[in-house]
């Protein structure tokens with residue numbers, strides 16, 4: 001009997017079964033997966049009159065009751081102890097569409113949740129014990145660290161359950177929360193363990209930022225300066241004009257800054273050509289090779305955003321020394337960062353390894369290793385124009401560092 005296989009794999013014809021078997025073969029497999037998620041900006045998210053969350057959970061399957069498991073950042077809870085009750089009342093009000101499988105669960109905030117593996121295990125266990133499946137929702141409410149950690153568990157439990165992010169810091173609303181990455185720190189390396197996993201939706205509520213410490217409000221602004229510098233010179237000029245309103249956290253300025261920054265990040269992810277960073281470039285990580293290292297060197301006493309501000313300033317000065325950026329522009333960048341409240345020096349920048357070399361420079365190797373391939377660092381050739389380079393001259397980088405130190409007035 002002759003059995004002809006007419007179906008091929010992506011157009012390649014498979015041989016008929018009665019032809020002589022071929023021991024060595026290669027079938028080309030290729031498919032495309034489209035991702036789509038909405039990033040909403042709202043106010044008073046958990047007021048029963050605001051139906052956004054209930055609308056979002058039923059987007060794909062209306063007229064069903066959707067099971068949700070909520071995790072809340074301890075840091076947020078300390079300032080908003082009534083939040084779990086508000087969420088429970090919200091679910092009760094929208095009971096026909098939304099069911100909490102358990103009262104909201106508190107998780108540690110800040111880098112602690114990303115540094116301790118047992119935190120991940122505990123979140124996993126909750127997902128398991130409450131029977132969260134691929135049609136249920138994990139709702140993560142918190143800063144970037146909580147979203148990264150809970151996001152990792154959501155992405156890996158049952159090979160991926162739906163995640164709704166509710167970012168509650170400036171940084172997570174304008175940067176990390178709207179993106180496609182999650183992860184935790186392992187072996188002292190930032191984000192060593194994680195996945196690329198787009199969320200189901202992101203709900204940014206400006207009211208949730210109110211209790212945030214001033215230090216954390218300011219820290220998140222570094223990412224706005226970063227994305228403006230690499231992508232949008234007019235946004236940078238707007239940040240300069242709006243700086244007085246931003247440092248007093250005036251709501252219209254804060255909302256405008258967060259929305260523009262989120263938009264630029266989202267555009268880069270969707271249209272930058274490499275959303276899952278398979279190449280060697282990480283354009284959104286301008287200023288980050290040193291920032292990540294500085295965070296580790298200070299055992300995370302320096303906030304991510306604070307370290308990014310220093311990284312931005314360092315690479316701006318290096319860009320000038322490398323002849324890429326016009327002299328004086330680095331000063332303009334530093335002036336904006338300082339106006340926003342950042343200090344552009346930290347003693348850990350000078351930390352030495354046992355062989356006497358500057359520990360910060362290790363960050364370049366770690367940055368390359370994170371993606372593999374050749375070293376690719378984004379520098380500046382103008383305000384609003386990033387440029388990728390594949391080599392960093394360490395002597396020049398040390399000169400940039402000394403320039404920052406001298407500006408700071410530190411001996």
Ligand SMILES: NC(=O)c1ccc[n+]([C@@H]2O[C@H](COP(=O)([O-])OP(=O)(O)OC[C@H]3O[C@@H](n4cnc5c(N)ncnc54)[C@H](O)[C@@H]3O)[C@@H](O)[C@H]2O)c1
Pocket residue numbers: 073074075076079108109110111114142143144145146148168169170171172175176177179180181182183191208209210211212213216219220304305
């Ligand atoms: N996944 C990504 O693409 C991505 C991108 C950038 C940064 N990140 C990660 O994000 C993390 C930093 O996030 P972050 O800047 O949001 O800091 P964070 O998550 O460390 O939060 C800072 C502090 O604020 C507290 N907090 C959170 N919300 C609060 C609120 N509304 N009121 C009061 N306190 C609140 C937290 O408990 C914590 O103590 C880092 O781990 C960084 O690596 C991830």
Ligand SMILES: [Zn+2]
Pocket residue numbers: 175223288304308
């Ligand atoms: Zn960042």
